[in-house]
Amino acid sequence: MGRQCTVCGHKDVEEINKLLLCSDSYRDIARQFGLSKDALARHKESHMPELLLKSQEVKETLQADNLLDQIVYYESEARRFKGLAESQGDLELALKAVDRALKCLDLFAKARGIISDQPQVNILVLPEWIALRTAIIQSLRPYPDALEALRDALR
Incomplete structure (x- = not known):
């Protein structure tokens, strides 16, 4: 065996x-956990599932989790500095720490998709969509079944 x-x-x-x-x-990981580079290479080659290694989605998820962990860490650090500044009577520094904590929370919410700063576009009110929709409906009037199917799909 x-x-x-x-x-x-x-x-x-x-x-x-x-x-x-x-x-x-491998060198950094080996140093951090007291392992050899060769052991890490053998482990990755032989024991980690092949699909897991090929999955870009898993890599992106792990990196996103790491980013969220870092945001949470820095937010807690900003809170800690706020407390220190308050205890020393430094209100300006305390306010700066609050500002940093809020920026971390904003970044966290954006990273999690809770809030978005992307512009919202409602195509239903755009003149181009209205013109296209009108043209399609008019061209389908000779074909009532197709026109009804289109209307159902648009609802």
């Missing part, structure tokens, strides 16, 4: 797997 994979047996195997998916540096 072969030896157990040192990465699979590591207490932080989930974090290591995430880093292997999102990072190119």
Whole structure:
């Protein structure tokens, strides 16, 4: 029977797997968790599911989670600095810390899709859509079944 994979047996195997998916540096991961670069390479090659490695969606999700974690961390740091500034009577610094915390919350909400700063366009009121819709309906008048199917689809 072969030896157990040192990465699979590591207490932080989930974090290591995430880093292997999102990072190119075996050396940094090996140093952080006390493993060898060769063990990481063997683990990634032999023990991580092939589909997981190929999944760009998983990589993007892990990177987004990491970004959200960082936003939450910096928001808590801004709150901490606010408390320090208040305890020292430095109201200007406290207000700056509040501003930074609010910016973190705004960024978090945008990253999660809770709020959006993208412009909203209602095509139903655009003159181009009204003209196109009118032209389509007029051209389908000789074909009542097609006109009714179009009207149903537009509803």
